[in-house]
Amino acid sequence: xxxxxxxxxxxxxxxxxxxxxxxxxxxxxxxxxxxxxxxxxxxxxxxxxxxxxxxxxxxxxxxxxxxxxxxxxxxxxxxxxxxxxxx
Ligand SMILES: [Zn+2]
Numbered sequence: 001x002x003x004x005x006x007x008x009x010x011x012x013x014x015x016x017x018x019x020x021x022x023x024x025x026x027x028x029x030x031x032x033x034x035x036x037x038x039x040x041x042x043x044x045x046x047x048x049x050x051x052x053x054x055x056x057x058x059x060x061x062x063x064x065x066x067x068x069x070x071x072x073x074x075x076x077x078x079x080x081x082x083x084x085x086x087x
Contacts, residue, residue: 009022014053014054015054015056016056017054017056018054018056018057018058018061019047019053019054019055019056019057019061020057020058020061020064020065021058021060021061022054023058025058026058026059027056027057027058027059028056028057028058028059028062029055029056030047030055030056030057031047031049031055035057035062035065038065038066038069039057039065041069041072042065042068042069042072
């Protein structure tokens with residue numbers, strides 16, 4: 001068993017571990033999911049199939065990601081509208 005005591009991360013838990021909050025529980029796979037595109041645009045971190053790290057997000061973190069994604073889109077859209085105001 002590979003274990004990092006300091007962070008209390010256990011590789012055996014990776015299949016059920018959220019990549020974001022590291023909690024165990026109900027998780028959704030990231031590979032082949034459009035969540036990875038959103039995650040990359042927000043965090044600039046790419047989830048790749050062979051990096052030996054957890055490849056899931058829990059539903060709480062997915063919700064947070066969706067909310068920040070909506071915020072970012074709203075901000076960008078309205079920023080463009082404000083820029084047009086003076087042009
Ligand atoms: Zn999570």
